[in-house]
Amino acid sequence: MIACYARGGGLGHLTRLRSFLHTMAVDDEVVVLSDSPFAADPRVSSGWTVLDASTGLAALAPDELVVDAFPAGLKGELTRIPSGIRVTHLARLLRWDAYRPLLPEHPPHFDRTFVLEPLEPAHEAHLRAVSDEVAPLALADPPSEPLDVHGWAVVHSGPDAETLELLAYAQDMAAMEGANPPLTLVSPHRPDGLPPGVAHLDAYPACPPGPGVERIVTAAGFNAVRQFAPWRDRHRILPFPRSLDDQFARAARARKP
Helix, strand or coil, X not given: CEEEECCCCCCHHHHHHHHHHHHCCCCCCEEEECCCHHHHCHHHHCCEEEECCCCCHHHHCCCEEEEECCECECCCCCCCCCXXXXXXXXXXXXXXXXXXXXXXXXXXXXXXXXECCCCCHHHHHHHHHHECCEEECCCCCCCCCCECCCEEEEECCCCHHHHHHHHHHHHHHHHHCCCCCCEEEECCCCCCCCCXXXXXXXXXXCCCECCCEEEEEECCCHHHHHHCHHHHHHEEECXXXXXXXXXXXXXXXXXXX
């Protein structure tokens, strides 16, 4: 059995785990430890057992533990992992100066760390010091139907204030271009204050874009930037501030030719 530790309230951890398990062709029983409300959506967690993130590993006794994004957990809470468990870490970009003070005195040791995107040098140095093996990994998504949207698609899972800001960004962009495309918000939640004329579609996954999608507007989260990379010519990115994720650095990398 594989246990996946994905503490955090958003959709990003779960989407990344879904891609990782597909990439590695995992066919074992999967238990995901999460406090995200999205974990209850069967489109996201199909085939998984989802337990609260506070569930003790000793009681589960998994063969392998996959620790997503934060090498010692979201708040540095991963301090003692029972012996005999193979530990894998999925590393993505962090604001390392903000996360480093959260590391416990004895941080977890990893049998292997997969680097999913370029990291800050100090972050990578820490992972090399606590990992037996460090290697890059390009994730692949499970097959899915194309997003059936015509015009421009704004893709975001919230919060509402960010979703509305992304919509305003798309509308301003269209006005500057003298365009009036159909605009669809692709999100699990319909925000209060959705502008008139903007359609809402609850679709997961929201990639790949179908043939009718002319423009894609997203934040600069790891999954959005990675998944829409093949359509970079029609993908527009608006980064948002995060306490531990550096969306601005990721957006700047994505915009480089």
